[in-house]
Amino acid sequence: MGRIFDLSAVKDGEVLGALQGCCLLAPNVPIARRTLKKWLDLPSLDGVNRAVKSGWLNEEPGGAVSIHPVIAAVVRREAMPGEDVIDALAEQLRRDMIPGMTEVFTTKLPVLEHAIALDDALGSHALRTENYGNMLGQMGYLLLEQAKYENALAYMERGVKIEEQVLGIEHRETATSYNNIGAVYREQGNHAQALKWFQKALKVREKVLGPEHPDTATSYNNIGAVYREQGNHAQALEWFQKALKVMEKVLGPEHPDTASSYNNIGETYRRQGDYAQASEWFEKALKVREKVLGPEHPDTAISYNNIGTVYREQGNHVQALEWLEKALKVWEKVLGSEHPNTAATYHNIGTVYCAQGDYAEALQWLEKALAVRSNVLGPEHPLTKTTQWWIDYAHKKMNGG
DSSP: OTTTSOGGGOOOHHHHHHHHHHTTSOTTOOBOHHHHHHHHTOSOSHHHHHHHHTTSSEEOGGGOEEOOHHHHHHHHHHHOOOHHHHHHHHHHHHHHTSOOTTOOGGGGHHHHHHHHHHHHHHGGGOOOSHHHHHHHHHHHHHHHHTTOHHHHHHHHHHHHHHHHHHTOSSSHHHHHHHHHHHHHHHHTTOHHHHHHHHHHHHHHHHHHTOTTSHHHHHHHHHHHHHHHHTTOHHHHHHHHHHHHHHHHHHTOTTSHHHHHHHHHHHHHHHHTTOHHHHHHHHHHHHHHHHHHTOTTSHHHHHHHHHHHHHHHHTTOHHHHHHHHHHHHHHHHHHTOTTSHHHHHHHHHHHHHHHHHTOHHHHHHHHHHHHHHHHHHTOTTSHHHHHHHHHHHHHHHHHTTO
8 A cells, every 4th residue: 555655755745734634534525625725724725736636636526626545544544644633623524514594404414424534534543622522512413413313422422521521511512512412312212311411401501601591592492392202291381481581582583493492382282282372383483484494494394294283183184284295395305214304294194194094095104104213213212102003003993993
């Protein structure tokens, strides 16, 4: 390997600097030149351009560049960049993995690929700095959004250990990690662990940020969601109302986070069977989401799905299917067919067909939901068991039960 790619022949410091940065990123994955310049904090692209011209980097369509995995391995072995370069790169990747207010998390997955490559390249030599810990946490967040819960938790736990050591337990970033770990447990159906981590985050946020900060309100919302899942609707509404009061005051009524509070309150009323109140709150959430996020954002699809479930429970099957199919169109386009949110809509459509007595059609949708939920959430997750119950019910009805 060393004989084929003799790094000692590279006398150009700018070329070597470009190679040292690229060797930490995902090989054979195109990176826009301007992105590479920012990530590596290069004074110009001259070194990158000369590296391409001399064959050390590959020219990709659209003017992007990439590095061959063999060349990357040679550079890491013979000229591994210093910790300051790695730390700065980690911070740049973290920043570029954070979705903007109206962005969908899927737009950040190409950056996640490079962050994973960086962490894999370092292995046991991974840094224990604030920037690196924060990067690990953001990697975990994007994996959480993809419903890759075990991987998400692994990165988050590594990140929070670094943050606790470097920043301390009473720091905003540490609290964010506590919150996100709680979110993983919530999605896995582990309510006790979710509540534990959400309360840890809240304790820090109330002390460091105060009770009227949006992050603190997010904790109120998350704690309310756990109580709702446990069937404690009165407690849930109390926490959701606390969150809403802060969101409307600090962020205003037309902010996506405020819309999430509207949605949470609506879902609680729906589960209590108060469909008039549920519809009112769901419509408020939808109005904000369509205006601010657009009709093809995952949060907007949540509203479509939730409005559909209200119509289902009111016996308006035609309207229910119309809204659920709108949700499904977004889910499948943005998140794919193997995401729990997509499975939720498969499940909901199946239950509508059950209500109509079309059990054969219902089973097609319910079995699609079960396949995803079993694979992603596991057979013991409450949502998986709920879908299995409906499948058993449909079979029983088809057999005259």
